[in-house]
Amino acid sequence: MAEGFARIFQYLQYPFVRYAMIVGILIALCSSLLGVTLVLKRFSFIGDGLSHVAFGAMAVASVLKMTNQTILVLPVTVICAVLLLRSGQNARIKGDAAIAMISVGALAFGYLLMNVWPVSSNISGDVCSTLFGSTSILTLQLSDVWLCVILSVIVVFLFLFFYNRIFDVTFDENFARSTGTRVERYHLLIAVIIAVIIVLAMNLVGSLLISALVIFPALSAMRIFHSFKSVTVCSAVLSVTGALIGLLFSIAAATPVGSTIVAVDVLIFAVCTILGSVFFRHA
Amino acid sequence: MALITCKDLAVGYDGEAVAAGLTFSVSAGDYLCIVGENGSGKSTLIRTLLHLQQPVSGEITLGDGLAPTEIGYLPQQSSIQKDFPASVREIVLSGCQGRKGIRPFYNAAERELANQTMEKLGILQFSKRCFPELSGGQQQRVLLARALCATRKVLLMDEPTAGLDPKVTADLYSLIDGLHREGITIIMISHDIAAAVRYASHILHIGRTVFFGTTERYRVSGVGRSFLVQEQASGSAEDDNG
Ligand SMILES: Nc1ncnc2c1ncn2[C@@H]1O[C@H](COP(=O)(O)OP(=O)(O)OP(=O)(O)O)[C@@H](O)[C@H]1O
Ligand SMILES: [Mg+2]
Numbered sequence: 067m068a069e070g071f072a073r074i075f076q077y078l079q080y081p082f083v084r085y086a087m088i089v090g091i092l093i094a095l096c097s098s099l100l101g102v103t104l105v106l107k108r109f110s111f112i113g114d115g116l117s118h119v120a121f122g123a124m125a126v127a128s129v130l131k132m133t134n135q136t137i138l139v140l141p142v143t144v145i146c147a148v149l150l151l152r153s154g155q156n157a158r159i160k161g162d163a164a165i166a167m168i169s170v171g172a173l174a175f176g177y178l179l180m181n182v183w184p185v186s187s188n189i190s191g192d193v194c195s196t197l198f199g200s201t202s203i204l205t206l207q208l209s210d211v212w213l214c215v216i217l218s219v220i221v222v223f224l225f226l227f228f229y230n231r232i233f234d235v236t237f238d239e240n241f242a243r244s245t246g247t248r249v250e251r252y253h254l255l256i257a258v259i260i261a262v263i264i265v266l267a268m269n270l271v272g273s274l275l276i277s278a279l280v281i282f283p284a285l286s287a288m289r290i291f292h293s294f295k296s297v298t299v300c301s302a303v304l305s306v307t308g309a310l311i312g313l314l315f316s317i318a319a320a321t322p323v324g325s326t327i328v329a330v331d332v333l334i335f336a337v338c339t340i341l342g343s344v345f346f347r348h349a
Numbered sequence: 350m351a352l353i354t355c356k357d358l359a360v361g362y363d364g365e366a367v368a369a370g371l372t373f374s375v376s377a378g379d380y381l382c383i384v385g386e387n388g389s390g391k392s393t394l395i396r397t398l399l400h401l402q403q404p405v406s407g408e409i410t411l412g413d414g415l416a417p418t419e420i421g422y423l424p425q426q427s428s429i430q431k432d433f434p435a436s437v438r439e440i441v442l443s444g445c446q447g448r449k450g451i452r453p454f455y456n457a458a459e460r461e462l463a464n465q466t467m468e469k470l471g472i473l474q475f476s477k478r479c480f481p482e483l484s485g486g487q488q489q490r491v492l493l494a495r496a497l498c499a500t501r502k503v504l505l506m507d508e509p510t511a512g513l514d515p516k517v518t519a520d521l522y523s524l525i526d527g528l529h530r531e532g533i534t535i536i537m538i539s540h541d542i543a544a545a546v547r548y549a550s551h552i553l554h555i556g557r558t559v560f561f562g563t564t565e566r567y568r569v570s571g572v573g574r575s576f577l578v579q580e581q582a583s584g585s586a587e588d589d590n591g
Contacts, residue, residue: 102434106432106433226453227453228453229453230443230449230453230454230455231446233435233443234443234446236433237433237435237440237443238424238443240396240399240401240422240424241422241424241443241495242443242446243399243400243401244399244400244401244418244420244422244499245418245444245446245447245499246417246418246446246447247446287434288432288434291434292434292435292436292478292479292482293434293435293436293438293439293479294434294436294439295436295439296434297434
C-alpha cells in the first residue's frame with residue numbers, strides 16, 4: 067500500500083504522467099456529458115459503431131507511419147458519424163444494419179492492414195493496445211495534450227451552449243420540432259460531438275472500451291438522480307472521479323489504464339445501484 | 350382572417366393520402382373537435398398542421414400573425430422513454446424553447462411563466478418529481494403545461510384524455526374549457542363524442558364523408574347523427590363487457 071503511494075508520487079514527477087492525468091480527466095468529463103442522450107437514444111449504437119471506425123482509421127494511420135494519428139482519425143470518424151446519421155434518418159432503410167456493416171467492416175479492414183503491413187514485430191500487441199488502450203496514454207506528446215485540451219473545451223462549450231436544446235431533442239423530438247427546433251441539426255451536432263469524444267477517448271481506454279466510458283457514468287447517475295440536470299452533473303463528477311481513481315490505481319499497481327478505469331466505473335455503478343435502491347427510492 | 354385555413358388538404362405518407370378533401374378554418378376563440386374512426390388520419394392531420402410532415406396536396410395558411418412555432422402541441426403518444434430522467438419543471442420549461450430562441454438558458458420571465466402554468470394546472474407540488482414516476486393523468490397535465498408555455502394562442506391536442514379515468518377526464522375537460530374561456534383557441538382530437546359535442550364550437554369529422562361545421566349543424570347532419578348513435582351504442586356495449 068505505502069509502496070503504491072510512493073510509486074504514485076514518484077511517477078507524478080514525470081511530465082508524461084501529469085499529461086496522462088490531465089488528458090484522462092478531460093476525456094472523462096467530455097465523455098460523460100452526452101451519456102444520458104446516448105443511453106436513451108439510438109445514438110449509443112452509433113457510438114459503438116464509430117469506435118470501430120476509429121480503430122480502422124487508426125490502423126491506416128499507423129501503417130502510414132503518421133506521427134499525429136488524430137489528424138486522420140478525427141475527420142474520418144466525424145464523416146462516418148454524419149453518414150451513419152443520414153442513413154438512420156431514412157426510415158425505410160434500417161440504420162442499425164448500416165451501422166453494423168460499417169463498424170464490423172472497419173474492424174476487419176483495420177486488423178487486416180495491421181497484419182499485411184506490420185509496423186512492429188509485435189502485431190498482436192499493437193492491435194491489443196489500439197483496442198484496449200493499454201499504455202498509449204503514457205506516451206502522449208505535448209501536442210497531443212494541447213489537441214485534447216482544445217477539443218475538450220470546444221465539446222464542453224458546445225454542450226453548455228446547446229444544453230437546453232439537447233434536452234429537448236433527447237426528450238421529445240416531435241415537440242421540439244413543433245416549437246421550431248431544427249432537430250436534424252442537433253442530431254448532427256450530437257453525432258459530431260460523439261465522434262470527437264470517441265477519438266479523444268481512444269487514447270485513454272482504446273476503441274473497445276469507449277462505450278463503457280460514455281455509458282457507465284450516466285447509468286450510475288440515473289440510479290440516484292431523476293432530473294436531467296442533476297444526472298448530467300452527477301455523471302460528470304462520477305466519470306472524473308472514476309478516471310482519477312483508475313489512473314492512480316493503474317500507476318500504483320501497474321495495471322492497464324483503460325481497463326482499470328472501466329473496472330472502477332463498473333464498481334461505481336454497483337455502489338450507485340445499491341445506494342439508489344436503498345436511499346433514493348422516491349427522490 | 351382565420352388563424353388556420355386549410356383548402357382541399359390531403360394528408361398522408363409518402364404521397365399517399367389517408368385523408369383528403371379537408372377544407373376548414375379555425376378562427377381565434379374557436380373550440381374545434383376532430384372526430385373520426387381509428388386510422389382515419391386525425392393524428393396525421395395534426396402532425397401536418399404542425400409542419401411535422403408535408404401535406405400530400407392542398408394548402409395550409411396561417412393568419413392573424415400566427416407563427417408556425419406558436420402552436421402548443423400535446424402529442425397522442427409521446428415517444429418518451431420509460432426511465433428518462435427529467436423533472437416536471439424541466440419538461441414544462443422546455444415549452445419555452447420557442448420564446449427563448451438562440452439564447453442558451455431560460456431567463457427569469459420564462460421560469461416565472463413555467464411556475465405560473467404549473468400552478469394553474471395544479472402540478473406545482475410535483476415540480477421536482479421525476480416525470481416517468483407520475484400517473485397518466487398527472488403526466489398529461491405536465492405535457493399540457495408544456496404546451497401552454499409554448500403558446501398563448503392555439504393548443505393542438507391529440508386525444509388528451511386517452512387512458513384517463515372518468516373523474517380525471519372530466520377535470521381535464523373543464524380545465525381545457527377554462528383555457529378556452531381565457532381566449533385560447535382549442536383544436537382537439539377526441540373519441541369522446543359526447544364531450545366533443547358538449548364543449549366544442551365546431552366539429553371536423555374525418556372519414557369516408559368529411560364534415561366541417563358548427564356543433565349544432567353536426568348534430569343534425571347525416572354523418573353526425575349516425576356517428577353519435579354508433580358511438581353511443583358501442584360505448585354501452587363496452588360498459589356491458591366491463
Ligand atoms: N409513419 C407512418 N407511415 C405510413 N403510414 C402511417 C404512418 N403512421 C400512420 N400511418 C397510417 O395512416 C393512417 C392514419 O393514421 P393516424 O394515426 O392519423 O390515425 P388516427 O385517426 O389518429 O387514429 P387513432 O384514432 O387510432 O389515433 C393509418 O391507416 C395508419 O396506418
Ligand atoms: Mg391518432
